[in-house]
Amino acid sequence: MQPVTSLSQLDPNGVYTYADYLQWQLEETVELIKGKIFPMSPAPGATHQRISRKLMHFISNCFWEKSCEVFSAPFDVRLLDGKKSAAANRDIFTVVQPDISIICDAAKIDEAGCLGAPDLIVEILSKGNSKKEMKHKFSLYEENGVREYWIVVPYEQFLQQFILDENNRYRLHDIYTAEDLITSFIFSDLQIPLQEVFG
Structure with missing residues (x-):
């Protein structure tokens, strides 16, 4: 073949x-x-890379020497169909590469990446991939139980923070601008001054 x-x-x-x-x-x-x-969109531009690097700096420092691990793209996150219990490669129909993933369950991490939902995902949008991130990935992460989801919009300098509610549906927890300090909902010690991210 x-x-x-x-x-x-x-x-x-x-x-x-x-x-x-x-x-x-x-x-x-x-x-x-x-x-x-x-x-996926063409290789991320300079602005996207700068924001990703700065976010990774703050997030990695927060989780240094803690049990949760932080990964940045390219890093395969394999999500199982909720109706299937098998984890064989032929039974996996979803493989995504979030910009940043925080994973606290060490059993989900293997040499191929992550099998199962990360606890927190960050996606940094570009004008070419906004529809995919906003529609397909939003539904996908919600359906798979990603507990917190950040969508970063560099060209308008704001961040949307979604959290899973008691019905396992995302609700918009807050919108942060470049002047704000974002605090993770599920990791209270993760705080990031967005002025240093967008600046």
Whole structure:
């Protein structure tokens, strides 16, 4: 069988698994969401990288020598269909690469990345991927029980903080601007001055 080296070799309407994903030798970076291929935006620009680096600095310092671990993209997060209990690669239809993931359950971490929902995810939007992050990933993270989700909008300098409510649905907890200090809802000692992130 010929190796898959280009997206043009794949059916955009097909349904693929993590087992398929592992076989691809693509130059492009892709994510799988419920079996569907989502090409990621071109390489993040300088602003995106600066914000990611600054957020990672504050988050990593907060969790230094603690049991929770912090990872930044590229880092595969595999999410299981809620109706399936198997964790075989052929049973996984979702693989995403959040900008930043905080994972407190060490059993979820392996050499391939994370299997299961991180506790907190940060996504930094670019104008080219806003629809994907806002619609598909929002629903995906909510459905899989990511307890807290931050959406960072660099070009407007604000951050939306969503938390899971008692019905396992996201509710907007707060919106922070560049002048604010964000405090994580689930990690009270994680506080970040956004002026230093956006500045």
